[in-house]
Amino acid sequence: MPVWIECDDCGLEGTIPERDVVPGGGTRCPSCGERAFSVRRSGLDWHPDP
DSSP: OOEEEEETTTOOEEOOOOOOOSTTOOOOOTTTOOOOEEEEESSOOOOOOO
């Protein structure tokens, strides 16, 4: 199931990068520098309430 992240600030989509093992490191958007991301997945089926 393919997984990607989308920046919550500017909407840039990309794959999940490898994280540095450095205190204070982590994933930052290469476009705007923000850290808030939403994880997206394709192939999920949503079931409506009965």
